[in-house]
Amino acid sequence: MMYLLAEFQKIKRNNTIFIVIVATFFINLMSVFQTNYDGKFSLREYADVLLWNHSCFLYPVMITLICGYLIDLEYKNNTLKNIYLAAINSRTLICAKLFVGFCFILIIAILEFVCSTIGVICCHIEVFGESVVYFLVQQIVFAVCSFISVLPIIISGAQKENGYLFGSLVAAFLEICGIFLAPRGLCGYYAITAGLEILNFNGEMVGGTLFSGNQGEVTLAITLGLSVLLLYILCPKNRNYMLEK
Amino acid sequence: MLNLVIGELTKLKRKKITICTIIAACMFPIPVAIMVIANSYDMKNIFAMLVQLGDCFMMPLMLGMFAMIFFYMEQDLDTMKNMRLIPVPMGKWLCAKLMVIALVSVIYSVVTIFASFLIGLVVGDISGIWSNFIINVLIGILMCAALLPMIALIINQKNNYIVTGILIFIFVMLNFIFIMSITKIPAWALPFLPIAAVYRFLLPYTAVKMTIYLEEITLSGLQFAGAMLCTIFISVIFIIFGFHKKYSR
Numbered sequence: 001m002m003y004l005l006a007e008f009q010k011i012k013r014n015n016t017i018f019i020v021i022v023a024t025f026f027i028n029l030m031s032v033f034q035t036n037y038d039g040k041f042s043l044r045e046y047a048d049v050l051l052w053n054h055s056c057f058l059y060p061v062m063i064t065l066i067c068g069y070l071i072d073l074e075y076k077n078n079t080l081k082n083i084y085l086a087a088i089n090s091r092t093l094i095c096a097k098l099f100v101g102f103c104f105i106l107i108i109a110i111l112e113f114v115c116s117t118i119g120v121i122c123c124h125i126e127v128f129g130e131s132v133v134y135f136l137v138q139q140i141v142f143a144v145c146s147f148i149s150v151l152p153i154i155i156s157g158a159q160k161e162n163g164y165l166f167g168s169l170v171a172a173f174l175e176i177c178g179i180f181l182a183p184r185g186l187c188g189y190y191a192i193t194a195g196l197e198i199l200n201f202n203g204e205m206v207g208g209t210l211f212s213g214n215q216g217e218v219t220l221a222i223t224l225g226l227s228v229l230l231l232y233i234l235c236p237k238n239r240n241y242m243l244e245k
Numbered sequence: 246m247l248n249l250v251i252g253e254l255t256k257l258k259r260k261k262i263t264i265c266t267i268i269a270a271c272m273f274p275i276p277v278a279i280m281v282i283a284n285s286y287d288m289k290n291i292f293a294m295l296v297q298l299g300d301c302f303m304m305p306l307m308l309g310m311f312a313m314i315f316f317y318m319e320q321d322l323d324t325m326k327n328m329r330l331i332p333v334p335m336g337k338w339l340c341a342k343l344m345v346i347a348l349v350s351v352i353y354s355v356v357t358i359f360a361s362f363l364i365g366l367v368v369g370d371i372s373g374i375w376s377n378f379i380i381n382v383l384i385g386i387l388m389c390a391a392l393l394p395m396i397a398l399i400i401n402q403k404n405n406y407i408v409t410g411i412l413i414f415i416f417v418m419l420n421f422i423f424i425m426s427i428t429k430i431p432a433w434a435l436p437f438l439p440i441a442a443v444y445r446f447l448l449p450y451t452a453v454k455m456t457i458y459l460e461e462i463t464l465s466g467l468q469f470a471g472a473m474l475c476t477i478f479i480s481v482i483f484i485i486f487g488f489h490k491k492y493s494r
Contacts, residue, residue, distance in 0.1 A: 019408050061414050065411060069407040072406070076406075165310045168310070169272075170272075
């Protein structure tokens with residue numbers, strides 16, 4: 001718990017929360033414009049546009065940048081040696097950082113919910129039977145799915161100083177590929193968009209059909225397995241491993 | 246000046262970022278090649294897709310990340326004091342950095358066009374490769390100018406990788422939305438969307454077919470020049486301001 005709080009303090013130093021709020025506000029604004037707002041669309045439609053924008057524009061790059069930065073901070077500040085002095089090995093360090101990143105992503109999802117609820121109130125979107133709680137659960141589930149989908153990139157990028165910047169370029173490339181792959185029936189097979197299938201995203205707005213099936217869960221399970229494997233291969237339990245590199 | 250540029254290039258040799266640039270340039274040609282082969286497209290389609298996805302999305306993002314590492318390098322390694330000890334004129338040093346960024350964007354363009362040439366060879370159509378080469382190099386140079394607001398942001402920030410990284414991403418994304426859409430950009434917004442302005446100005450040379458909608462959104466030379474000059478002017482002011490604040494003795 002202490003370690004978690006300490007990591008949050010490190011994030012606080014860089015005004016990251018402020019920038020994340022700006023990004024979520026920007027995505028919500030974009031979603032309102034994309035639905036061709038005329039005061040008639042439902043909460044479900046708005047939620048679908050938000051999910052699509054998150055998968056294709058916001059989450060993959062932002063998650064890679066934030067988690068990668070948390071790991072890279074130790075290289076930059078030359079504090080790795082202090083961490084190893086406290087008898088923490090590189091694998092535990094990366095796992096802890098990923099956990100902190102995961103908590104931060106959950107906070108972003110809740111912030112996103114707050115921003116979108118404000119959007120719903122401001123645009124007078126009618127809530128026909130859809131539960132607002134479901135809206136929140138949907139955002140959190142999607143954030144978790146996006147986090148799992150970029151885990152291999154984060155772990156690979158953590159091996160070198162500034163490696164996460166190249167990782168975020170790869171994430172940006174993959175999310176743009178998702179725009180083309182998802183409507184062609186590959187939504188569930190592609191890790192970045194697998195979360196859309198889990199949440200039964202209505203693909204009509206992007207030229208597809210209703211994304212439903214259970215390939216999404218399988219894809220994410222494989223991605224998670226791959227991440228664990230990468231963690232074991234790339235970060236051996238040798239304490240000085242990252243310093244030696 | 247040339248010595249400074251060579252010095253900066255030598256520093257880059259040590260960094261893996263140069264290889265990453267080339268890898269980033271080769272990223273989009275792979276899915277483009279798959280799409281081209283699957284749909285039997287011609288050279289015009291290949292070039293249009295590479296400009297839209299590679300030059301207008303991946304290149305600014307990559308250049309932004311590159312500029313971030315490149316400008317923060319001296320402070321990260323604490324070599325600024327040595328630069329002053331030599332002494333290196335700070336203005337010339339800044340110009341050398343900007344020239345290297347322009348050079349990297351041109352290298353990116355050349356690699357992209359080489360990739361499109363290879364895809365063209367596979368499809369059996371390499372018509373107009375030289376004109377495409379010239380346009381792509383021009384895009385590379387203009388993209389560097391379009392990225393000046395981000396360089397101004399980098400110089401004004403205090404080695405804050407995460408905030409700068411997220412802001413670069415938002416800036417590129419905002420531009421990319423206008424690149425993908427056929428909505429007309431209001432004249433007042435053009436200086437704030439320089440990447441989209443570059444794309445829309447060169448649309449007659451990069452589009453597969455000029456439809457009436459594309460003709461409507463294409464920028465005239467005057468509009469483009471006005472927008473770019475405005476962007477460059479505002480950015481240069483912020484660069485000079487940030488530079489004096491950060492690097493003056």
